[in-house]
Amino acid sequence: MALLEARDVVSGYGDAEILHGVDIDVEEREIVTIIGPNGAGKSTMMKAVYGLIDCWSGTVTFAGEDITDLRADRVTERGMCYVPQRENVFPTLTVRENLEMGAYIEDQVSAADLEAVWERFPILEERQTQKAQTMSGGQQQMLALSSALMIDPDLLLVDEPSAGLAPDLVGDMFDRLVTIRDETDTAILMVEQNARKALSVSDRGYVLDMGENRFEGAGEELLESDDVAELYLGG
Numbered sequence: 728m729a730l731l732e733a734r735d736v737v738s739g740y741g742d743a744e745i746l747h748g749v750d751i752d753v754e755e756r757e758i759v760t761i762i763g764p765n766g767a768g769k770s771t772m773m774k775a776v777y778g779l780i781d782c783w784s785g786t787v788t789f790a791g792e793d794i795t796d797l798r799a800d801r802v803t804e805r806g807m808c809y810v811p812q813r814e815n816v817f818p819t820l821t822v823r824e825n826l827e828m829g830a831y832i833e834d835q836v837s838a839a840d841l842e843a844v845w846e847r848f849p850i851l852e853e854r855q856t857q858k859a860q861t862m863s864g865g866q867q868q869m870l871a872l873s874s875a876l877m878i879d880p881d882l883l884l885v886d887e888p889s890a891g892l893a894p895d896l897v898g899d900m901f902d903r904l905v906t907i908r909d910e911t912d913t914a915i916l917m918v919e920q921n922a923r924k925a926l927s928v929s930d931r932g933y934v935l936d937m938g939e940n941r942f943e944g945a946g947e948e949l950l951e952s953d954d955v956a957e958l959y960l961g962g
């Protein structure tokens with residue numbers, strides 16, 4: 728059984744059904760990317776998996792347990808963290824306080840955890856007493872990721888890790904996600920607009936379109952598929 732198994736998930740907002748029965752699997756230690764056009768339902772799927780919105784039908788199983796519609800904070804306690812695309816740090820808290828909030832389940836940030844953050848993102852050590860709102864979008868993204876890792880999750884959901892980054896830093900962010908997976912054994916499920924770069928570091932990928940699964944396969948396989956390239960990767 729996969730670490731995460733989302734099956735036939737139907738969900739949406741108000742009366743609007745956005746997901747019409749979506750399936751996503753993530754194995755332990757896997758990096759999986761969801762791509763697809765704007766409005767395809769990629770972020771909505773992440774929210775349904777993490778319990779921020781209800782599944783109208785379908786199931787979400789995590790580490791062998793049914794977590795369908797479990798509240799997001801309870802999902803976090805079971806080892807799944809979510810980094811949204813926006814508003815993902817506490818703006819008026821310092822970098823260090825943000826990391827402490829990330830570790831709330833464990834009460835305290837360990838020195839080893841902090842050291843790991845500083846090593847991964849040295850800029851955060853330099854700015855540790857600075858308020859998060861004074862950091863650039865990309866630096867806030869690094870902080871949000873680091874806060875999510877404070878509880879040593881088994882699965883990290885990341886909505887657009889490259890959002891707000893200067894183009895020359897995008898590849899670097901994906902490389903760091905691979906390093907995070909390699910060093911911490913955390914599986915990663917991400918949604919990305921930078922589809923080619925994201926798929927190139929992913930074990931597997933899914934293409935969602937209009938709330939339905941269109942393609943799935945190994946990252947390389949999707950990159951080499953003429954259909955995927957033509958329809959979703961800009962030729």
Ligand SMILES: Nc1ncnc2c1ncn2[C@@H]1O[C@H](COP(=O)(O)OP(=O)(O)OP(=O)(O)O)[C@@H](O)[C@H]1O
Nearest residue numbers: 740743745763764765766767768769770771772918
């Ligand atoms: N909070 C909300 N309330 C109502 N409708 C929403 C809400 N969030 C998203 N939607 C709608 O759901 C649909 C899917 O949005 P979603 O953000 O999941 O797409 P996406 O594939 O992540 O798109 P993008 O690549 O543009 O971020 C869109 O039509 C959007 O307008």
